[in-house]
Each structure stands twice: as C-alpha cells, then as structure tokens.
Amino acid sequence: MLTVGSFALALFAILGSVCWACLQEKNPKGSREYILLIEDEAQVAALTVETLVGEGYRVILVQNGFEAxxxxxxxxxxxxxxxxxxxxxxxxxxxxxxxxxxxxxEIDVVLSSGLAEQQKINAMLGQGLRGFISKPYSSQNLLAQVRSTLDAGRQGLRPA
Known part of the structure; x- marks a missing residue:
C-alpha cells in the first residue's frame, strides 16, 4: 500500500518542498485515484504533479520506463x-x-509528447492507448484528459 510518506518523497524530489496546507484547501475533483506519471522533464513533472495533486489525485512520479x-x-x-x-x-x-x-x-495510458511520431502514436492507439495530450499542455487540458479517461474506464467505454 502506498503511504503519504512515499508520495511526499516523490514530490519532494521534484518540487523541493510541499505546501500541504495549500494542497488540502482546494476542492478536489479527483476521486483520490493513483496516477503513475512517467516524465523526465523536471518542469513538466513539477507542474503536472502540482496540477493533479491540487485536484485530489495521488501521483507517483518516476523519470524513466524501467522505474515505471x-x-x-x-x-x-x-x-x-x-x-x-x-x-x-x-x-x-x-x-x-x-x-x-x-x-x-486493460491498463489506461495517456501519452504525452510534443514531438512523437504520428505513425507510432497511431500504432499505440490501435493497441489500446487511451489518449494523447500534446506538450505543452494547459492544466485545463490535462485535467480534462485525465478525468475523461478515468471516467471512460470506469463506465466501460474504453475503445477496443
């Protein structure tokens, strides 16, 4: 089971420190789901973690595929x-x-990239990739993609 301590360590590595009071004051839209974020760009990772945590998601951050x-x-x-x-x-x-x-x-995966080859994205979509979000993305676009993907999976609306 994941604990707040393990979450804080992952977050601390990116953000340096966490304002827990700030994170707890928000009205979360997330349902406390765990999201595995695989991102090696420190700024993108920090903003993504901050956005997702602020909406009530639990984020596990790793910087490479082997760790993931x-x-x-x-x-x-x-x-x-x-x-x-x-x-x-x-x-x-x-x-x-x-x-x-x-x-x-049945895993729900959303791909994030600014430069990925369309042919590879299409192949991944054909193999069950649930979505794609182009970098740079806004917090609003990120949250919309996350929520719609989680909701589709919950309601059995996943594409084949």
Whole structure:
C-alpha cells in the first residue's frame, strides 16, 4: 500500500518542498485515484504533479520506463491511470507502453509528447492507448484528459 510518506518523497524530489496546507484547501475533483506519471522533464513533472495533486489525485512520479515498470509490477492494481512521456531515458515511451500492456491489457495510458511520431502514436492507439495530450499542455487540458479517461474506464467505454 502506498503511504503519504512515499508520495511526499516523490514530490519532494521534484518540487523541493510541499505546501500541504495549500494542497488540502482546494476542492478536489479527483476521486483520490493513483496516477503513475512517467516524465523526465523536471518542469513538466513539477507542474503536472502540482496540477493533479491540487485536484485530489495521488501521483507517483518516476523519470524513466524501467522505474515505471518496477512500480507497476508491485502496485499496478492500485494505479488508475498512467501518463507516459514519449521520449524517456532508458526506454522510450512506446516500449514502456507495450510492456505495461503485457502486464495489464486493460491498463489506461495517456501519452504525452510534443514531438512523437504520428505513425507510432497511431500504432499505440490501435493497441489500446487511451489518449494523447500534446506538450505543452494547459492544466485545463490535462485535467480534462485525465478525468475523461478515468471516467471512460470506469463506465466501460474504453475503445477496443
């Protein structure tokens, strides 16, 4: 089971410190789902974590695909959504996506990139990728994609 301590460590590595009072004062729209964020760009990761936590989501941040797969093998059943950067150290996003699909064919993954090749995105969509959000993205676009993906999965509206 994940704890607040493990969450704080992941967040501390990116943000340096956390204003817990600020995070708790918001009126969250998230349902406390766990989101695995795989992002190696520090600024993008920090803003994404801040946005998602501010809406009531629990974020597990990793910077490469190898770490993501290790975490998913251990606690994958608790993770409601994966947000996956395309260009990562160790393994590119498409390789991580296909490995995650082996672990869980029903996994909800949203790809995030500014430069990904359309052919690879289309191939991933054909293999169950749930969405794509182009960088740079706004907080509003991020939250809309996250909520719609989680809701579609919950209601059984996932594309084949």
């Amino acid at each position: 797969l290790k975490i998913y093998r251990n606690i994958g059943k608790q993770i409601g959504l994966v947000i996956l950067d395309f260009f990562l150290p160790v393994m590119d996003g498409d390789a991580v996506f296909y490995e995650l699909r082996v672990l869980n064919p």
